[in-house]
Every structure is written in structure tokens, then in C-alpha cells.
Amino acid sequence: MNSQYTAKDFKNEQQIKWCPGCGDFAVLNCLHKAMSEIGVAPADTAVISGIGCSSRLPYYMGTYGFHTIHGRGSAIATGVKVANPALSVWQITGDGDCLAIGGNHFIHAVRRNIDINIVLLNNKIYGLTKGQYSPTTERGYVTKSSPYGTIEDPFNPAELAFGARANFFARTIDVDLPSTTECMIAAAAHKGTAVIEVLQNCVIFTDGIHKYYSDKENRADRTIYLRQGEKMIFGKESNKGLVLQGLDLKAVTIGEDGYTIDDILTHDATLHDPTLHCKLAAMEGPELPLALGIIRNVEGINYDQAVVDQIHRVQANTQIKTFADLMMSGNVWEVK
């Protein structure tokens, strides 16, 4: 992409307050880089957040930024975008902010398909309040507020987003900078709500929580990076692939049990029917690889544009152009 900007244009001099080694740093760098490539001016970019470790991110941007209140980032970003659709609007959020206290705003932003990009940093813990389980914490996990293990099942953010009829969903790992940047750029290009779940490591409270997948050693065997139009192949040797067996996805080895490359599914993120995207997003180890990359990317009518279109439609067919016109249009009589 040709852009007049560099990552530096999107940075500022603020001292960063995250713990050394926190996965948030990587995401911040990716966002700076992605924005420089997207090519929208810092002045035309607004980064909105709620509360939590990740929600500090706007302070480290050279753009317009608004660090708001817990859980309300989606609603505030919605207002920003509807008020001025010319802005590129980003929401930075975490698993607690987005899926617990902000769950309602999140699903409705997704449902309305507001043209905002939601970067959801999922570390499966409340970091800022020092270590309580979140809506994505696995059942049984011991935290300060679950000393005997949690007794709740977690959300899978993708399933929640698809339940709210998301048109764009991508998943990346914090340590994989190029993919995260790539997904951010694709999210910006997508018209409508784009959700990017970044599996982020909290070095303090859940260090290694995503290790099973993020570990360099095993990443190729335990994850699959989905690319539009390409075969769903993974593995160190690139010899494993996904096939559909009945209604289920199955990981197979090409050349074994009679499977050939032709049996392997081809990824199509633009399928209108979300069923397969849902299945892909729900995959987990050890039987299946974790899906990464852009899982779904479908065109839809976005809300902020629809607002503008409706205004234009009504304005084309009305005599009411000013407040005074409005006043005279009703049930009015004159006293002379």
C-alpha cells in the first residue's frame, strides 16, 4: 500500500505504563504500523477505549483518542462514527471490558454493523484490578476471585460475534506481528464492524495462557492460518489439512488414509452463510488446530452509511430545509 505516513506519525511521546513484557506492546506496534499503511491521517483517526490494561492504548497514539468508562467503548465509538463517518474509528478493548460489562454494547455494535474496528485483546483475566477471572477464563481456572477454580464456562468471542451476525472476524496471536498488522489493515478496509481478537499474554496474571498455541515450536502444528482462496493446510511440513466429515471439521494428513490435496477445504471468508466460519472459529486442540487469520469477511450494509443515505433520501423530497420551514409546516395560524 502506498501511504505518506510512517508508524512514527501515529506514536506519541507518552511513557507507556504496561508491565514489561506485556503482550499489549506488540499490539500497539502493530497498530502504529497498520495505520501508517492504511493511509488515513492521524487527525482523521479516533481511537476509543473503555477501562482495563489494554484500554490505556489510546494514550500511546498520535491520533485523536478517548479513554472512556468501563465497557462503554463500543457505544462511544458508535457515536463518534455516526456523528462523523469520515473518521477512521478504532475501539481497543479487553475480554472483561468488551464481553462482561460491555457485552451488550458489543453485540449491538456488531449487529448494527457500524463501520468501526474493534481490537479485542484477550488475555483471559482482569489485569488492571489484579487478577480476577473474566468471561473468557477456562472453567476450573484458579484466580484471586476463584480460589477453588471457576465454576463457569467461558465465551468464545467469535461465537458471540457470529451470534450477533458479525461480518468480519479475525483472530491473531500477539507475538505474530505481521499477521496482526495484516488483519488490522483488512479490518480497516472492511466496511462495517470488524472484530479482531488478539490472543494476548499477560505476563503477570496469566503468563503463558495461550502458550499451547503461541509457542514457536508447536505453532505450525497447533494453529492454522486461514487465507482467502487458499487450501486449509497447516503443520510444520504443511502436510495437514482440514476436511469436512458430515457436519464436522476433521484434521487429516495429506497422503494418509487416502486423503489428497483435493479433499482439503478451501477457505472462503466471503461466504454469506456463517456456519463454516463458526465451525472454524470454534476449533481447538488437541484434535483440531486453532484458526487464525481472517475467518469471516462479508460485505454488508453499514449503519453509519445507512444513516447518511436515509438523510439524503429524505432531504431530496422535502420542502423543510430550515427550522423556520419546519415551524411553518405544521398546524399554524396567523394573528394579524
Next chain:
Amino acid sequence: MNEQVKVKELDSVVIRFSGDSGDGMQLVGNIFSNLAAILGNEISTFPDYPAEMRAPQGSLAGVSGFQVHLGASKVLTPGDKADVLVAMNPAALKVNKNFLKPQCVVIIDEDSFTENDLKKALFQTNDPFQELDLKNVQVISVPITSMTKAGLESYGLDNKSAVRCKNMFALGLICWLFNRPIDSVTPFLKKKFSKKETIMQANIKALTDGYNFGANTHATVTTYHIETNEHPKKGFYTDINGNTATAYGLIAAAEKSGLPLFLGSYPITPATDILHELAKRKDLGVKTVQCEDEISGICTAIGASFAGNLAATSTSGPGLALKGEAIGLAVMAEIPLVIVDVQRGGPSTGLPTKTEQSDLMQALYGRNGESPVVVIAATTPTNCFDAAYWSSKLAVEHMTPVILLTDGFIANGSSTWRIPDLNVYPSITPPFVPDSIKDIWKPYLRNEDTKVRYWAVPGREGFEHRIGGLEKDYTTGVISTDPLNHQIMTDTRQEKIDKIADFIPELKVEGSVDSDILVVGWGGTYGHLSSAVNSMNASGKKIAHVHFEFINPLPKNTHEVLSQYKKIIVCELNLGQFAGYLRMKYPEIRIDQYNKVQGQPFMVSELIDRFTKLMEEK
């Protein structure tokens, strides 16, 4: 007209239309009051909606009422008690029994006063008038339903559609009673039923039948001739309710300030009509988002304000409670925001369709931290326009949230309104940061006179900045936890609001200014307090009245005004919130109070009684 008819000359009259929620009483009430306004009366109306929309037919809970007060001038309230009641069923008669004047004319639909109907309204006997002890009323008993149906036989309507026209028959009767030409009603019906020709014709027929029935048969009741105002101010007039006026005030302010208007809102009684009205105004570029909840209502508005719109959210008491945290954010971020609270009976779900003034303390203090906002209270249905305009002006020019308190009574009530000329309204100038100070500008750089920070709207190059709910450094605008800085910022936010007193009108005492007694009110009780004081003044009793529209900050001359009177009585529809607020501000001033929390507005008569007693007390 029959010679025996007694024509009563009145300068004002109160009519109450009442029936089942399906009887169309709101519609006839509306049409009749519009008609009166067009014919030169001042009007004040008050719809009294049933608590339950789906209450069983004929039950007490299902009664829907519409009261209109019309007269030559000084019609400030919808009136305490009715001169004429239209009761479409026994339940309507029962719920209104305490709101009738002696000698009141009561029109009933005979067809719906059967034994069965009486039972539904929990009458024990077959004589409802006797049972309710209504001795001196003049009853006009008309078989409204059957006559309506008979008149429409040739129209080919099904039974249900024909019966639905009975409200027009009743309206025809009222037009006869008040010497109103029914020709002037037809345009309303043509507009209302423009797409249903037969229904329109049927309604006109029922209206005519009702009128003729009155003219031909009822020679012995009082009919009325209402004075019209001979010399109203020249101009264009309409009639308007408070919610619509509020929406218009926001629209006018947006136009005047050059800012696009945004409303984020969640449906809630009795505020939803503001959302309805603004949603219609795509023609004027108004953006509305019907949100997933109250919190989103205000948060989308906060986002829109951050992005440079004139942003508002509309709600009622329970919604204001949910918005508290976000109001705090707007206080901290110092962005303009108008929060309209149409107060209703509380707490909790309370009395959603009824009126109260009990959100005052919530508006002033219902947030965490030292969190001052401007609080404005609209005084009448038409004043909602000015109050919304002022709210927007102060919000934008002083970079602050403003809570505008109206209430169910003025929001749904309507009166005649002279359409304002925006040219004479004060300008609204957003404090956009000038390019000239780009080099020294920081997000919380302020105008040192007003303490207002400059507004840098996203999209402007060179002013990229980050704000938020965390405390910021007074000078640099970056996050700060410095103890002294927090003191300075807290003091500054308070000072900014306090200084607004320099920009708002001073109090003006009305009535006998030089008396010993001052009646104090705020917000939607203006009409009743003013009527009571006027009427006492007219009978030679000296009493003054002052009414607050600006609650925080208080007008600059508040102390001066209050300290001039020996006795001060604060009247409000709560347990004394404003009285307590004044006592806190001016502990040396002695304040009496008169309070009511029945979900109903004051009655002028009860106020006069109370004030008279106060005058007699030593």
C-alpha cells in the same frame, strides 16, 4: 338555536374527555383544543394516560383522559376541575368524580352505562351519580353508541368500525355545547384519515349527527360562550406540547450554533416523544440512534459530542440513574452534552405515566465524585423550547453536560405557542480552539475568564489529543495523580459551572412584589403557582411569586430576592428537594415548604388555601 338555551359567558372553561383507552378520547381532546386555539383561545391541555395500556375494557385502570382549559388569556394550567366532563363509561365517571365543579355538565354514553358496565367499574348500585354523591351536576345522557351506529348504517362499515366513530359523535355534542362550528373540524379529520375515504366520511357524519343531536334536543343545559383574546400579539401560532418543544429547542440550537444535532436515546415513558420527533427530522439532518440501553443512549451522545456534534440524550428518572457514570465522564472530559430528564413518579418504576419533580437531587448530585453540572428546569410546555435552547447554549459555550429537567405534566401538556423568530435568540458560539494558538495548545488549556477549555474536534490537523475519565494535569493535559493537581482541577470544574451565573438571566419576582410573602417554585409548577398568586392578587391579597428555571448555578440575585421576604414557601412535587437545596446554599434564610407526591400536578385551589393560611399565621 332554541331560545330556552342558557348561554353562559365565561372567560375560561375546563373540559375533560374521558373514556376507555380504546375510545379515542386523546384524539377528540386534541382536535377540540386545536380548534379552540385556531378560533383565538389560549389553551392548556393535559393528557392523563392510563397506567396500563392493556387494562380490561371498562375497568378503572383503563381510563384515559384528556383535559383542556381554554380561555381569553392567562390560561396557565389545564385547570383544577372540569366544567364539562365527557364520560364514555362508568369507570370514566368514577375516576373523575373529584375533578368536577359544582353544576358541571356531564355527558355520558347511555349505551355503556348498563348493569354490566357498572359492575366493571365496581359500582354497587344502578345509580352511579347517587353512589358517587354527584348531586348538582347536569347530566346529558345520550345513547352515543347506538345513535352513532344508526347514523352510519348506509356506510357499509363493520360493527367495530362504526362503533369507533362514537368519539366524533361526542365531539359533535361538545362543539354544539361550546358554539363551535363543526366545519372547522373537518380539515383535521381529512388530514387524519386522508388514506381512508369511507372512514373519514363516517367520522364527519358522526360528528354532524352529534352536533345536530345537541342542537335539536337538548334545550335545557347551559351552553357556553368563551371569550376569545381580542388583542393577541401578532405572529404565527401553533399549539405544542413540552416534548415537541424540547425537540424543537434542540433543533433550533443546532441550527444557530452550526453544529449537527445528534440524539442517542432509549425508549422510556414519558420521554420517548422527543426521540420520535427528532427521528422524523432527517429533513434537517438530525441523526438519532435508538440505542440498546440507557447507558448506550448517553454514551453514543458522548461519542458524538467528542466528534463535534451538538449531542443530546433523552430519558426519565430511571434512565438518568443509569446514565450517572457516563455523565461523570462528560464532566471529566469537559465536553458539551444535553441530558433531558422528563421526570415521572418514582422511585424505581414508580408511576411512569404520572408527573413528579423528584429527580432534582439526582440531577444535582447523583454521581460519584465532585461532579458539577448545569441543571435547568423548564417551566411550561412552551418554555421547554427556550429551556432546551438554553441548555444547548450553555453546554456548548461552557463545555459541560447540562441536565434539563422537564416533567410528565409539561411534556404531555400543550399550550398555544407563538412561533419564535430565531433571529432574536442569542447566538451560540462553540469555543473551537483557534489555529493561532496551535503551538501552545493543550487539551485542557482554558479561557482563564470562564475556565472553559477549548474544543478541538477530530479531523483538525495539529490538534490530535487524548482525553478521558482519568484525572488530567491542569497544564499539560496528561494523566496525573498529583494530589494538588486534583484539588486544582476539582476546584476549576466547579468554578467553571459557578461562573455560568454571569451568563444567565436574573430572577424576576411576579405578583405583588412588595408583599411579605414569597411563593417559590421551580420547573413545571409555574402555571399553577402563577395562577394561584394571580388570583389572590386579584382579590386584593398581597403575595409574590418567583420561579426558578436555572437551578445550578442559581441566578446571581437569588439571595437578594429571598432575603427581601419575611415568609418564603417553596412549593414542589416532591418531599422538599429544592427547599433543602436552598437551605444548604442560604442557611440563614427561613423556608417553609408545601409538597405533594400524588403523581398529579398541584391544584390552584389547594395552593390558594395553603397560601391564605400562611398569610394568617403569625
